Amino acid sequence: MLQNCTFAMPLMYGIAKIGCFTAGCCRGICYDGIFCVRYTGKLTGDICVFPVQLSEAAVFIAIYIAGMALLKKHDVHSVHKVIIMSAAAKFALEFLRNSHSHSTLSIEQTVCLIVTIACLADMMRNRRRTITEKTLESSKSTFTYNSRIRRYHRIRLLCLLLSDAGRKRSQFTTLFLPLFLP
Numbered sequence: 001m002l003q004n005c006t007f008a009m010p011l012m013y014g015i016a017k018i019g020c021f022t023a024g025c026c027r028g029i030c031y032d033g034i035f036c037v038r039y040t041g042k043l044t045g046d047i048c049v050f051p052v053q054l055s056e057a058a059v060f061i062a063i064y065i066a067g068m069a070l071l072k073k074h075d076v077h078s079v080h081k082v083i084i085m086s087a088a089a090k091f092a093l094e095f096l097r098n099s100h101s102h103s104t105l106s107i108e109q110t111v112c113l114i115v116t117i118a119c120l121a122d123m124m125r126n127r128r129r130t131i132t133e134k135t136l137e138s139s140k141s142t143f144t145y146n147s148r149i150r151r152y153h154r155i156r157l158l159c160l161l162l163s164d165a166g167r168k169r170s171q172f173t174t175l176f177l178p179l180f181l182p
Contacts, residue, residue: 006079007067010086014060021053028052028096052096059089077126080119087112087119 020026024039028050037051063085070078091112100106105113 010060011064014057017057
């Protein structure tokens with residue numbers, strides 16, 4: 001359930017930003033260059049701004065597409081990667097907002113940093129757990145192999161001790177060795 005919501009959020013946010021662009025809210029910094037958007041009206045006045053809403057829409061729809069590609073590849077950390085990409089995009093695009101001009105880092109950027117650090121820590125914890133499980137599996141097989149060799153040498157020594165000058169050793173080994181080796 002969480003995985004499905006995580007992959008759908010960038011798409012929903014991107015579509016919502018198109019609505020913000022048409023409404024004129026969440027506008028960008030004052031900008032008088034290429035792709036400048038001019039707002040005129042009683043509430044906004046006559047201003048020319050950077051279209052940060054359209055930039056966010058494009059970036060977050062691209063994140064949605066990248067997330068679907070990761071999901072299709074069955075990437076173990078696809079949820080983490082989508083969250084980190086979304087937080088990084090929000091952090092970077094926040095500098096282009098009009099509301100950001102009064103502070104170094106906004107509250108949204110601080111939250112994005114915290115979310116990114118938490119996702120990276122969870123990814124590292126999961127990676128260590130996966131590596132530890134693989135190490136345990138390989139050590140189990142090595143331990144099983146080594147214990148079989150030790151068991152074989154004990155049986156062989158017993159055969160040598162019990163045999164009459166090695167005559168009965170081959171008979172004992174062929175009869176009893178399969179009982180000790182699984």
